[in-house]
Amino acid sequence: xxxxxxxxxxxxxxxxxxxxxxxxxxxxxxxxxxxxxxxWRLDLRDPDGIRRLMKYERPDIVIHLAAQSHVPTAWKDPWxxxxxxxxxxxxxxxxxxxxxxxxxxxxxxxxxxxxxPALSSDLPFTETSPLRPNxxxxxxxxxxxxxxxxxxxxxxxxxxxxxPFNHVGxxxxxxxxxxxxxxxxxxxxxxxxxxxxxxxNMVAQRDFTDVRDVARAYLLLIKFxxxxxxYNVCSGTPRSIQSIxxxxxxxxxxxxxxxxxxxxxxxxxxxxxxxDPARLREAxxxxxxxxxEQTIADVLNDWRARVAAxxx
Numbered sequence: 001x002x003x004x005x006x007x008x009x010x011x012x013x014x015x016x017x018x019x020x021x022x023x024x025x026x027x028x029x030x031x032x033x034x035x036x037x038x039x040w041r042l043d044l045r046d047p048d049g050i051r052r053l054m055k056y057e058r059p060d061i062v063i064h065l066a067a068q069s070h071v072p073t074a075w076k077d078p079w080x081x082x083x084x085x086x087x088x089x090x091x092x093x094x095x096x097x098x099x100x101x102x103x104x105x106x107x108x109x110x111x112x113x114x115x116x117p118a119l120s121s122d123l124p125f126t127e128t129s130p131l132r133p134n135x136x137x138x139x140x141x142x143x144x145x146x147x148x149x150x151x152x153x154x155x156x157x158x159x160x161x162x163x164p165f166n167h168v169g170x171x172x173x174x175x176x177x178x179x180x181x182x183x184x185x186x187x188x189x190x191x192x193x194x195x196x197x198x199x200x201n202m203v204a205q206r207d208f209t210d211v212r213d214v215a216r217a218y219l220l221l222i223k224f225x226x227x228x229x230x231y232n233v234c235s236g237t238p239r240s241i242q243s244i245x246x247x248x249x250x251x252x253x254x255x256x257x258x259x260x261x262x263x264x265x266x267x268x269x270x271x272x273x274x275x276d277p278a279r280l281r282e283a284x285x286x287x288x289x290x291x292x293e294q295t296i297a298d299v300l301n302d303w304r305a306r307v308a309a310x311x312x
Contacts, residue, residue, distance in 0.1 A: 004172050005108075005164075006065045008215040010037070016219065022057050024066070044088035050095035061222060062105045064092055067144075070175055071112070071137045075267055078136035085140040086147065093151045104158045106222055107148040111165040111207070111234065112138035116270040124207075124276040127163070127230045134268050145230065152228045160225050162218060165234035165275050168295060169211035170302035174312075177241060178208070178299055181248055183312075186303040188254050195256050200264025202245065205238040207274035210290040220284035234275035235288050247296050 006023075010033075013019055020036045026043045040057075042049045044066055067085045068074065074081040089107065096103060114125045115132035122129065131142045145161055152159040172179040177200070187193035217233045225231060249256065280286050306312065 003065060004169075005167060005211055005214055005218075007171065008169070008211050009063065009065070009218055012212075012215045012219055019061070022053075022059060024053065044091055045084065047091045047094065050091045051098055054095040054099045054101060058099070058101060059103050062092065062096065062103045063108070063218065063222070064089060064106065065108045067108075067141075069110075069137070070173075071135055071266060072175070074135060074137035074140070078139075081136055082140045082143070085137075086143045089144050089147060093147075093155075093157065096157065097151075097155055102158065104160075104222060104227075105148075106160055106162060106218060107144060108162045108164060108218070109145040109148075109230075110138065110141040111163055111232070111273060111275060113142040113145050113163060114138075114273065114275075117272065123272065124236060124274050125232065126276045127232055127279055134270065135266065149228070149230075158227045160221060160227055161230040162221055163230055163232050163275070164214055164217075165207040165209065165232065165273070167209050167211045167214040167233075168299060170298050172211070172299070178244060178296070179303070181245055182296075182300045182303040183307075185248055185252055185254065185256065185300060186307040188256055189252060189304065190307050192307065195254060197245075197256055197258045198261035198264065199245070199258055200241075200261060201266070201269055202242040203240060203271070204269060205240045205272040205274070207234045207237065208239055208244075208292065208295075209233065209235045209288055210292075210295040213286075213288045213290055216289070217280060217284070217286050220286050221280070223284070225280075225283045229279070231280045231283065232275040232277050233280060234277050235292075236274060236277050238272055238274040239292070244296065247293065248300055251297060251300055 014034050023039045024042050068081045113131045114129050115134040117123050133139045133142045148161050151157050168178040174180055174183045184197045188195050
């Protein structure tokens, strides 16, 4: 609940449900934003700790969002990413089984499980597309995806899988591309960075959805989706990274030049990736509600506020 998507989901649950929320954090006990929120300071890689958590709290619903989710970090340390993402999930599911619990479980993986399309006809990716991850983070999420299915089939857990594509919005960390653009522009506007932006692969195309719409999709999946199935969470529309930068430039009066930064390129990249959200829409009625232009304006204004406050 203290991560990017998790914090938005927690806010949504506090507004729209009567549920009491139990958060788990490795480094902090988290914010007590409501008397309905409780925290456990716990590393999900600790199986004994997870068993104690499940025995004491006995949750009716489990939403597993915790992950090392930064692809460049995964390239630098593949094993740490795999251990963090896969071991944590296995511990969580084993903790449920050992305590003979029967919660509804939502496992969040990623579009990175699909990798790059082999042919243009492979797009858009559907939930029946083969899993062909082409980076260490994608491998860890594919392992989570398959492990979740195995626990559903082997142990009859009431479990479903969300495969979100790229999601963006205010409060995202600076090392993700859209947030990085907004941060650099805000710094330039404030005179705290020379008017030059350093950029990576600008021709790649991705499927972006506002994080607030993604949080709403997760809640609808928990309420209405079928157990044992995977669901793409996406807009269905590919956008080039270049087009996002141009949209941000239209929202500033600063005069900015650009330079290519080789450090921002991945060892292997996917030229285009977008999904088909039809299964999610049919199961829940979900559709993105926030215009993309509003999302980008919100991200830019969030970074302007952060820069003004010195919260970099």
